[in-house]
Amino acid sequence: MKNKKIILITGTRKGIGKYLAEYYLTKKFFVIGCSRNDSGIKSANYKHYITDVSDEVRVKDLFYDIRKNYGQPDILINNAGIASMNHTLLTPLDTVEKIFRTNFFGSFLFCREASKLMRKKMYGRIINMSSVAVSLDLEGEAIYASSKAALEKFTKILAKEVAQYGITVNSIGLTPVGTDLIANVPREKIEGLLKKLTLKRFTGFEDISNVTDFLIREESNYITGQNINLGGV
Amino acid sequence: MNITENVNKVIFESIDDLNSQMTDEGHLEKSMETALYGQKSKLDSFGLVNLIVDIEQRIQDELGFSVDLADEKALSQKNSPFLTINSLSDYICGLLKENLTTK
Numbered sequence: 001m002k003n004k005k006i007i008l009i010t011g012t013r014k015g016i017g018k019y020l021a022e023y024y025l026t027k028k029f030f031v032i033g034c035s036r037n038d039s040g041i042k043s044a045n046y047k048h049y050i051t052d053v054s055d056e057v058r059v060k061d062l063f064y065d066i067r068k069n070y071g072q073p074d075i076l077i078n079n080a081g082i083a084s085m086n087h088t089l090l091t092p093l094d095t096v097e098k099i100f101r102t103n104f105f106g107s108f109l110f111c112r113e114a115s116k117l118m119r120k121k122m123y124g125r126i127i128n129m130s131s132v133a134v135s136l137d138l139e140g141e142a143i144y145a146s147s148k149a150a151l152e153k154f155t156k157i158l159a160k161e162v163a164q165y166g167i168t169v170n171s172i173g174l175t176p177v178g179t180d181l182i183a184n185v186p187r188e189k190i191e192g193l194l195k196k197l198t199l200k201r202f203t204g205f206e207d208i209s210n211v212t213d214f215l216i217r218e219e220s221n222y223i224t225g226q227n228i229n230l231g232g233v
Numbered sequence: 234m235n236i237t238e239n240v241n242k243v244i245f246e247s248i249d250d251l252n253s254q255m256t257d258e259g260h261l262e263k264s265m266e267t268a269l270y271g272q273k274s275k276l277d278s279f280g281l282v283n284l285i286v287d288i289e290q291r292i293q294d295e296l297g298f299s300v301d302l303a304d305e306k307a308l309s310q311k312n313s314p315f316l317t318i319n320s321l322s323d324y325i326c327g328l329l330k331e332n333l334t335t336k
Contacts, residue, residue: 119283
């Protein structure tokens with residue numbers, strides 16, 4: 001891993017996180033991933049941690065281990081997220097807590113702990129995965145969109161708080177990708193959502209890595225506190 | 234070494250590290266009365282955050298405790314623990330003793 005940039009990605013067991021981990025391995029990064037379960041990614045340049053991103057003690061332990069064994073990550077991509085569609089009148093508080101724990105609390109913990117390590121090198125790139133559900137005010141996604149709206153606001157303020165450490169913080173508003181996250185969403189809902197996009201198609205994984213590539217480029221050091229929506233939203 | 238000596242050692246190491254990144258005029262004196270917060274302090278908010286995070290990491294590395302120094306308890310104290318090195322040292326020693334008794 002000598003001389004390799006270190007990228008830390010949450011939620012790498014499947015979907016977008018797995019794609020990004022494998023993509024950055026091909027780009028010669030050292031990739032650190034995590035998820036609640038083991039990962040199928042096998043590479044000498046990949047380290048996997050089994051953890052719940054919203055468990056503060058476990059997250060602190062993870063970062064302690066990273067600090068001791070790898071130094072500091074250059075890049076953090078907060079990808080781990082869960083979705084749940086339901087009418088607000090039918091949504092149990094447990095569901096709200098569960099969604100906020102992963103989508104917001106988890107991202108907060110990783111941003112906080114990663115920034116503590118990045119500050120030493122006066123360099124860092126943080127990317128939080130948000131959703132166009134924030135901008136589109138989609139019915140049935142009140143809680144999911146609210147958790148991502150919180151994340152977008154946090155991104156903007158954190159960007160100001162860590163700018164002096166040379167850390168940039170941005171978010172990406174994802175459009176639907178054919179992952180497990182939308183597996184239980186009715187087809188007509190997804191089609192309705194796609195109709196609201198300027199570019200009416202599912203997001204390809206490469207659409208996402210195109211934006212992460214842009215945000216982590218050395219030349220992007222003057223871009224922070226921004227949300228980039230995909231699909232023309 | 235007792236807890237207080239260990240804690241003071243950690244604080245002074247963190248100050249050495251912080252001073253190494255600053256100009257001579259910005260250097261913090263390694264004295265128990267040195268102000269860390271308020272008008273008498275040479276530290277700005279950026280410096281104070283750096284110092285606290287560094288002390289937290291050293292406490293974990295050298296003393297084996299994971300502590301949050303700026304938690305609700307610290308922020309709700311009548312006299313801020315961050316006023317001087319002495320008050321910070323007392324506060325950290327108290328936290329570590331609590332940790333020891335609950336272990």
